[in-house]
Amino acid sequence: MSLLTFGDIKTAADRITGQIRPVTVAPVDSDALPGHIWLALEFMQHTGSFKARGAANFISAHLDAGTLPDTGVTIASGGNAGLACAWAAGRQGVRATVFLPQTAPEVKVAKLRGYGADVRLVGAEYAEALAACEEFAATTGALASHAYDHPLIAAGAGTLVDEIRHQVPGLDTVVVAVGGGGLFAGVATAAHHHGVRVVAVEPARCRALNAAIEAKQVVDVEIDSVAADSLGARRTSTMALQAARQGDMRSLxxxxxxILRAREMLWDHRRLAVEHGAATALAALTGGVYTPGEEETVAVVLCGANTNPCTLAG
Incomplete structure (x- = not known):
């Protein structure tokens, strides 16, 4: 796979302008965390996560190229990528068939069906849903998208960085949660272009990128985390590992x-109900795993909010 470039991200930005919501940023109270911390509220994006960016780019690029078959598009997902694919396809009148593990949160399944997707629940984890999706694509001719391992998907996600930079002058660092690595690959590529540090944060028991960096190659990992529904990829993408080798990057x-504490803090102090995967990025700061310098300007990406708010304290 060729290396993702900043040119790919600029092309994606031009392609999806007007289709997605520009990210909103909000400062964190100065007495709450050291440094100058901003929250990038990407969970306010269409479908409730950053995934809408990559999906819009993927569908639009194939429409422009005339490569969308009559059988539509199919994708395997822990939930958020499927929602984004179904949303982007539905906007263009394209059929979407989405494969999810049987453990996917009901809130995501219900939203998918609300977007008009054909939802199929297969297996206990993402890898099993992916195998079923690949078989479906092979037998029906449907165009296979991917939750994270595709340059169009990653390039769309990377459009987030320039939007943050335009609102946060002097941005030094972007902190982002990592699952399969699509968001990370796009963000890291754009950040490297601008000389911005990237802090990649994963659950300790859901560490596909961290393990790949350690092994110097993509490897399988065990998945056992409260954030597994959105960050539970068994392996990262080669594209993400390549991106991790560029620029100023830390894997934590x-x-x-x-993660649970950061999620509760967002609710208690801001009334922000985010999913565990989104709280993972903030947990690096609130848990003291990453401590910004006093003059460091940091943006923490809150990437999704497709969660059950009833699981938050009152």
Whole structure:
């Protein structure tokens, strides 16, 4: 696979302008965390996560090229990528068939069906849903999208960085949660172009990118985390590992207890109901795994909010 470039991200930005919502940013109270911290509220994006960016780019690029078959598009997902694919396809009148593990949160399944997708629940984890999706694509001719391992998907996700930079002058660091690595690959590529540091945060028991960096190649990992529904890829993409080798980048792990605490803090102090995967990025700061310098300007990407708010304290 060729290396993702900043040119790919600029092309994606031009292609999806007007289709997606520009990210909103909000400062964190100065007494809450050291440094100058901003929250990038990407969970306010269409479908409730950053995934809408990549999906819009993927569908639009294939429409422009005339490569969308009558059988539509299909994708395997922990939930958010499927929602984004179904949303982007539906906007263009394209059929979407989405494969999810049987463990996918009901809130995501219900939203998918609300977008008009044909939802199929297969297996206990993402890898099994992916195998079923690949078989479906092979037998029907449907265009296979991917939750994270595709340059069009990653390039769309990377459009987030320039939007943050335009609102946060002097941005030094972007902190982002990592699952399969689509968001990370796009963000890291754009950040490297601008000389911005990237802090990649994963649950300690859901560490596909961290393990790949350690092994210097893509490897399979065990998945056992409260954030597994959105960050539970068994392996990262080669594209993400390539991106991790560029620029100023740190790979950090946080325990589930800190993810839960960060999620509760967002609700208690801001009334922001985000999913565990989104809280993972913030957990690096609230848990002391990453401590910004006093003058460091940091943006923490809150990437999704397709969660059950009833699981938050009152």
């Amino acid at each position: 792990l946080v325990p589930d207890e800190e």
